[in-house]
Amino acid sequence: MRVFFKLALKAVGASMAGLEEQVTPAAEALSVDELVRDVTLAMQEGDSARAAEIVKDLRTRDLADVIELLTPENRIALIQALGAAFDFEVLSEIDETVRDQLSEALPNELLAKAVTELDTDDAAYLIENLEDEDREEILSQLPRNERAILERQLEFPDYSAGRLMQSDFVAVAPYWTVQQVIEHARETDDLPDTFSEIFVVDPAFRVLGSVDLSRVIRSKREVLVSEIMETDIHLVKATDEQGEVARQFERYDLMAAPVVDQNNKLVGVITVDDVVEVIQDEADEDMLALGGVGDESIGASxxxxxxxxxxxxxxxxxxxxxxxxxxxxxxxxxxxxxxxxxxxxxxxxxxxxxxxxxxxxxxxxxxxxxxxxxxxxxxxxxxxxxxxxxxxxxxxxxxxxxxxxxxxxxxxxxxxxxxxxxxxxxxxxxxxxxxxxxxxxxxxxxxxxxxxxxxxxxxxxxxxxxxxxxxxx
Amino acid sequence: MRVFFKLALKAVGASMAGLEEQVTPAAEALSVDELVRDVTLAMQEGDSARAAEIVKDLRTRDLADVIELLTPENRIALIQALGAAFDFEVLSEIDETVRDQLSEALPNELLAKAVTELDTDDAAYLIENLEDEDREEILSQLPRNERAILERQLEFPDYSAGRLMQSDFVAVAPYWTVQQVIEHARETDDLPDTFSEIFVVDPAFRVLGSVDLSRVIRSKREVLVSEIMETDIHLVKATDEQGEVARQFERYDLMAAPVVDQNNKLVGVITVDDVVEVIQDEADEDMLALGGVGDESIGASxxxxxxxxxxxxxxxxxxxxxxxxxxxxxxxxxxxxxxxxxxxxxxxxxxxxxxxxxxxxxxxxxxxxxxxxxxxxxxxxxxxxxxxxxxxxxxxxxxxxxxxxxxxxxxxxxxxxxxxxxxxxxxxxxxxxxxxxxxxxxxxxxxxxxxxxxxxxxxxxxxxxxxxxxxxx
Missing domain, CATH: 1.10.357.20 (SLC41 divalent cation transporters, integral membrane domain)
Structure with a gap:
C-alpha cells in the first residue's frame, strides 16, 4: 500500500471572475515530510513566526499530520506561534496520545476556546482525559447550554454511541409541510453546519421517521413530512458500543442514524463520516491484536x-x-x-x-x-x-x-x-x-x-x- | 469483537394512524444462522416456496448473508423460488466469489433485469467477470443509454475510482439561483435516488465547485449558486486507485467527491458510503497479507x-x-x-x-x-x-x-x-x-x-x- 503524503493547500475562495480557473491540483504542494523538516529548521533557528507561516494555509488533516510528526516541544511552540490562526479542528483529527499531550500542555483558556468552537463529540475527546480540576475550569468558562450538552456527552461510557454522536440535529413534526421545513432551516441559527437527513419526532422527541434532504428538495411545498418520511430506520442507543454501530452502518449502507437515550428520546445523530474512523480503528485493533500488540499508538512512550x-x-x-x-x-x-x-x-x-x-x-x-x-x-x-x-x-x-x-x-x-x-x-x-x-x-x-x-x-x-x-x- | 448477527425485519410502512408505534426493535427477529437452518430444511423437504417465504421480508444485507451461508445449489434454488420478489440489490452486497457463482448460474434474462435495476457501479460488478458472450447478450437487452454508461464504466480499470463511482449526479450552472436549483430537482426524473451534494459545472462540465444540500435549503430563493458554492473541493480522477480515494475521504472527512475523466469533465460522484466498503477491504487485505494470505474469500474453493x-x-x-x-x-x-x-x-x-x-x-x-x-x-x-x-x-x-x-x-x-x-x-x-x-x-x-x-x-x-x-x- 502506498502512503498518501502529498497535500493540497486550501484553494483561495474563487470570485465570480475566477470561475474558469481549475481547482488547485493536489500534487503541487510540499509533502508532510518536507513541511515537518522546514518547520523543525525554523524552530531550531528560533524563528517560530516563520514556522507558523509555513503551515498556516494547510488543511486541517495536513496540519494535524505535521503536528503529529513534530517533537513534543515543537508541537506546543508551533501552536502558540499560530495563536489565533490555529485551527482547533486539528485537535479533533490528531492521534489520541498527541492530543492528550497537547491538552495537558496548552493553557486552559486556549482549551476553553477550542471546546466552544469544536463539535460536541470532539470537544469531549479533548477534555475527557484531563485532570478533574482542569476540566472543571474549562467547563466553567463555557456558556451554560454548551456546558450541559458537553457534560451529558461525557457521562456516556467511552467508545459508546453517545460519545460519537453529534448533539446538533434537525427535528421536525410529522404534520409540517415541506415549505415549513425549508423555512425552519432558513431561519434557525443553531442547526448543524451541514446535514443530509431530517428527523421526524413526536412531542416527546421520540423518533417517528427520517427524511432525506434530497427528498425534501424534490417534494412540492404543500406535501406533509409524514407523507415523505422513511419509517424503516435504524435507531442507535446512546449506550451502544461504537464498533457495533459501525457494523450496522456498514451492513445497511446507512448515511445517518438517530441516537436515542434510555427513554427513546432523540439526543443526537451519528453520520457515516464519524463511522469511517471507527471502522478504521476496529480494523487497526484486530490487526494489532493478531500481531500480539494491544491498542498501541505510534506516538506512545x-x-x-x-x-x-x-x-x-x-x-x-x-x-x-x-x-x-x-x-x-x-x-x-x-x-x-x-x-x-x-x-x-x-x-x-x-x-x-x-x-x-x-x-x-x-x-x-x-x-x-x-x-x-x-x-x-x-x-x-x-x-x-x-x-x-x-x-x-x-x-x-x-x-x-x-x-x-x-x-x-x-x-x-x-x-x-x-x-x-x-x-x-x-x-x-x-x-x-x-x-x-x-x-x-x-x-x-x-x-x-x-x-x-x-x-x-x-x-x-x-x-x-x-x-x-x-x-x- | 462480537459478531453482529441479529437482524431487523423491515418495518411495515407506518400509516398516519400508526405513527405512535415505535420502530421494530432489532433484537426480536431470527438470527442469520437460524434463517439459514430453516431455509436449508425447507429446501431438503423440497418446499422451496416455504424457503422463499422465510426470507422474503429480510433487509438486503441480511438476505445477502443468508445466501452467502447457503450451499451453492440452495442459493440458486432460493433465488429462483423468490422470482419477482428477489431483491437485486442483494447481488451488489454479496461476497465476490458468491456473486460470480450466481451470475454464472442465473439465466441471462434475470441478470439483464438486475442490471437495469442496479446502480451502474453494482451492475458493472455483476457482469464484469462473465464470459464475453454472456456479457454481450445481457448488454444487448439494455436501453441504449444505460448500455453506454455501463460500457464506459467497464472500461475503467478494476479497483479504479471509475468503477466505484455513481454515474448519476446533480450538476447545475453557477449563475442559477437557489430557486432554480430546487425547481430543477423537483422536475427532473433521472436524478440519483438520494444525494447530499450538488456540483457546479461550466458548459464543458468542468467542476467549479460544490454545494451541500443543507446549504441550498438554508439559503434564500434569489441567492446565486456561485455565492454559496464551496470551491475547495477534492477532484478524484476516474483512473485513481480506490484505496487512494478512500484515504483522501478519510483524511479530509469528505462526504462526496466529484469524479472527472482525463479532460477534467465531470463523469460521476463517489460518496462516503461507497468508500466505507473500500476501507474495510483495504484493511482486510493488509490483515490477510500480514498473516501470509493473499486476497482470499471465505467462499473460495x-x-x-x-x-x-x-x-x-x-x-x-x-x-x-x-x-x-x-x-x-x-x-x-x-x-x-x-x-x-x-x-x-x-x-x-x-x-x-x-x-x-x-x-x-x-x-x-x-x-x-x-x-x-x-x-x-x-x-x-x-x-x-x-x-x-x-x-x-x-x-x-x-x-x-x-x-x-x-x-x-x-x-x-x-x-x-x-x-x-x-x-x-x-x-x-x-x-x-x-x-x-x-x-x-x-x-x-x-x-x-x-x-x-x-x-x-x-x-x-x-x-x-x-x-x-x-x-x-
Whole structure:
C-alpha cells in the first residue's frame, strides 16, 4: 500500500471572475515530510513566526499530520506561534496520545476556546482525559447550554454511541409541510453546519421517521413530512458500543442514524463520516491484536510500549518452554542423531505459518460476520482439505531437500510424515481455536495466536521426534 | 469483537394512524444462522416456496448473508423460488466469489433485469467477470443509454475510482439561483435516488465547485449558486486507485467527491458510503497479507485456497531451511550438550514474536500515514529501546527457568545473552524491513513477515549456539 503524503493547500475562495480557473491540483504542494523538516529548521533557528507561516494555509488533516510528526516541544511552540490562526479542528483529527499531550500542555483558556468552537463529540475527546480540576475550569468558562450538552456527552461510557454522536440535529413534526421545513432551516441559527437527513419526532422527541434532504428538495411545498418520511430506520442507543454501530452502518449502507437515550428520546445523530474512523480503528485493533500488540499508538512512550507488549511475549515464552519440554523427552534420540535437531525447527515453523494463515482468515471472517454456525462445518472441512493438500506438497519438497542434504530417504520420509501431521493440526487449530473463543464470547484476535503456535510447536516436535525415534533408531 | 448477527425485519410502512408505534426493535427477529437452518430444511423437504417465504421480508444485507451461508445449489434454488420478489440489490452486497457463482448460474434474462435495476457501479460488478458472450447478450437487452454508461464504466480499470463511482449526479450552472436549483430537482426524473451534494459545472462540465444540500435549503430563493458554492473541493480522477480515494475521504472527512475523466469533465460522484466498503477491504487485505494470505474469500474453493496459500509457505520453508543450515554449523556442539537443542527453539520463537509485534505496528502505521521520513528516526530509536527493555525482562525470566531446570548458571547466562541479542535484532528488523520495502515502493504487508522471521531464526540460532560453543565447551 502506498502512503498518501502529498497535500493540497486550501484553494483561495474563487470570485465570480475566477470561475474558469481549475481547482488547485493536489500534487503541487510540499509533502508532510518536507513541511515537518522546514518547520523543525525554523524552530531550531528560533524563528517560530516563520514556522507558523509555513503551515498556516494547510488543511486541517495536513496540519494535524505535521503536528503529529513534530517533537513534543515543537508541537506546543508551533501552536502558540499560530495563536489565533490555529485551527482547533486539528485537535479533533490528531492521534489520541498527541492530543492528550497537547491538552495537558496548552493553557486552559486556549482549551476553553477550542471546546466552544469544536463539535460536541470532539470537544469531549479533548477534555475527557484531563485532570478533574482542569476540566472543571474549562467547563466553567463555557456558556451554560454548551456546558450541559458537553457534560451529558461525557457521562456516556467511552467508545459508546453517545460519545460519537453529534448533539446538533434537525427535528421536525410529522404534520409540517415541506415549505415549513425549508423555512425552519432558513431561519434557525443553531442547526448543524451541514446535514443530509431530517428527523421526524413526536412531542416527546421520540423518533417517528427520517427524511432525506434530497427528498425534501424534490417534494412540492404543500406535501406533509409524514407523507415523505422513511419509517424503516435504524435507531442507535446512546449506550451502544461504537464498533457495533459501525457494523450496522456498514451492513445497511446507512448515511445517518438517530441516537436515542434510555427513554427513546432523540439526543443526537451519528453520520457515516464519524463511522469511517471507527471502522478504521476496529480494523487497526484486530490487526494489532493478531500481531500480539494491544491498542498501541505510534506516538506512545518507550515505557508504555514495552509494558503493553511484554505480557504476550511472556505467554509465548511459556508455550515455547512447553515445546522445549517435548523436545527434552527425546534428548537421547537427538544425541544419537543430531540431524534431528537441525531439522526439527523446520517442521514446527512451517506448521506455525500455516496455522497463522488459517487463523488470520478465520478471525477476519468472524469480525466481518462472514463465518457463523451455518457455514462453519463447510469452512472447517475446507481448511482441513487445504491443510492436507499443502501438507503433501510441502512434504514432498522437504523430503527431497532432506534426501539430497543428508542422503537418507528414511529421514526424508519421517520429516515428510511429520510435516503432513503438523500442517493438518495447524489447519484445524487455525480455525477451531478462533471459533471456540468466539463461541465463548471472547475476542479471538488477541488470544488465538498463542494457542495456535502452542499446538504447532508441540505437535511439530512430537510428531517429528517421535516418528524418528520409532523408525530411525 | 462480537459478531453482529441479529437482524431487523423491515418495518411495515407506518400509516398516519400508526405513527405512535415505535420502530421494530432489532433484537426480536431470527438470527442469520437460524434463517439459514430453516431455509436449508425447507429446501431438503423440497418446499422451496416455504424457503422463499422465510426470507422474503429480510433487509438486503441480511438476505445477502443468508445466501452467502447457503450451499451453492440452495442459493440458486432460493433465488429462483423468490422470482419477482428477489431483491437485486442483494447481488451488489454479496461476497465476490458468491456473486460470480450466481451470475454464472442465473439465466441471462434475470441478470439483464438486475442490471437495469442496479446502480451502474453494482451492475458493472455483476457482469464484469462473465464470459464475453454472456456479457454481450445481457448488454444487448439494455436501453441504449444505460448500455453506454455501463460500457464506459467497464472500461475503467478494476479497483479504479471509475468503477466505484455513481454515474448519476446533480450538476447545475453557477449563475442559477437557489430557486432554480430546487425547481430543477423537483422536475427532473433521472436524478440519483438520494444525494447530499450538488456540483457546479461550466458548459464543458468542468467542476467549479460544490454545494451541500443543507446549504441550498438554508439559503434564500434569489441567492446565486456561485455565492454559496464551496470551491475547495477534492477532484478524484476516474483512473485513481480506490484505496487512494478512500484515504483522501478519510483524511479530509469528505462526504462526496466529484469524479472527472482525463479532460477534467465531470463523469460521476463517489460518496462516503461507497468508500466505507473500500476501507474495510483495504484493511482486510493488509490483515490477510500480514498473516501470509493473499486476497482470499471465505467462499473460495479448496483448490484455489490451497493454491493461493502455498507460495508463502514455500518461501517460509526456504527461510526455515536457512535456520537449519545455521544449526548444522554447530552440530558438534549440540552432540556434546543436547540441552542446547532443547532450548534453541525458545530463543528463535520469542524473537519471532517480538519481531512480529514491531512489524505489525510498523506496517499499520505506514498504511495509515502515521509513519514517515520525519518521525522514522524517533520511532526506530523507540523500537530499539523497547526491544532492549523487553529483552532484559525476558532474559531474566528464561535465565531463572534454565537455572532451575538444568542447574547451570552458565547455560542460563548464555540463553539470556542470546535472547537480548535476538530481541534487539527482532525490534530493528521489525521496523527497518517494512520501512525499506515501503521506500522501495513495495507493499510491506505481505513481504515483511518472511524477512523478519528469517532474521529472528538465523540470529536466534547463531547467537545461542555460537555463544554456547564459545563459553560452555
Amino acid at each position: 518507550v515505557a508504555s510500549t514495552a509494558r503493553s507488549r511484554i505480557p504476550w511475549l511472556i505467554v509465548n515464552l511459556g508455550t515455547a518452554v512447553l515445546g522445549s519440554l517435548v523436545i527434552q523427552q527425546f534428548d537421547a534420540t537427538i544425541e544419537q542423531m543430531v540431524a534431528l535437531a537441525v531439522l526439527m525447527p523446520v517442521v514446527a515453523s512451517i506448521g506455525g505459518n500455516a496455522g497463522t494463515q488459517t487463523m488470520t482468515v478465520t478471525v477476519r471472517a468472524l469480525a466481518t460476520s462472514k463465518l457463523g454456525a451455518a457455514n462453519a462445518p463447510r469452512i472447517i472441512t475446507r481448511e482441513a482439505l487445504v491443510a492436507l493438500i499443502n501438507g503433501v506438497v510441502l512434504s514432498t519438497i522437504i523430503a527431497g531437500i532432506v534426501f539430497l542434504w543428508f542422503g537418507s530417504g528414511m529421514l526424508g520420509g519421517v520429516i515428510a510424515a511429520a510435516m503432513v501431521v503438523n500442517l493438518f493440526a495447524a489447519g484445524l487449530a487455525g480455525i477451531l481455536i478462533p471459533l471456540a473463543l468466539d463461541r465463548l464470547k471472547l475476542d479471538p484476535a488477541p488470544a488465538s495466536g498463542v494457542f495456535v503456535s502452542m499446538i504447532t510447536d508441540v505437535v511439530g516436535f512430537f510428531a517429528f521426534l517421535g516418528l524418528a525415534s520409532l523408525i530411525l533408531l | 479448496v483448490a484455489s485456497t490451497a493454491r493461493s496459500r502455498i507460495p508463502w509457505l514455500i518461501v517460509n520453508l526456504g527461510t526455515a531451511v536457512l535456520g537449519s543450515l545455521v544449526i548444522q554449523q554447530f552440530d558438534a556442539t549440540i552432540e556434546q550438550m543436547v540441552a542446547l537443542a532443547v532450548l534453541m527453539p525458545v530463543v528463535a520463537s520469542i524473537g519471532g514474536n517480538a519481531g512480529t509485534q514491531t512489524m505489525t505496528v510498523t506496517v499499520r502505521a505506514l498504511a495509515t500515514s502515521k509513519l514517515g521520513a520525519a518521525n522514522a528516526p524517533r520511532i526506530i530509536t523507540r523500537e530499539a529501546l523497547v526491544a532492549l527493555i523487553n529483552g532484559v525482562v525476558l532474559s531474566t525470566i528464561i535465565a531463572g527457568i534454565v537455572f532451575l531446570w538444568f542447574g547451570s548458571g552458565m547455560l542460563g547466562g548464555v540463553i539470556a545473552a542470546a535472547m537480548v541479542v535476538n530481541l534487539f535484532a527482532a525490534g530493528l528488523a521489525g521496523i527497518l524491513i517494512p520501512l525499506a520495502l515501503d521506500r522501495l515502493k513495495l507493499d510491506p504487508a505481505p513481504a515483511s513477515g518472511v524477512f523478519v522471521s528469517m532474521i529472528t531464526d538465523v540470529v536466534g540460532f547463531f547467537a545461542f549456539l555460537g555463544l554456547a560453543s564459545l563459553i560452555l565447551l
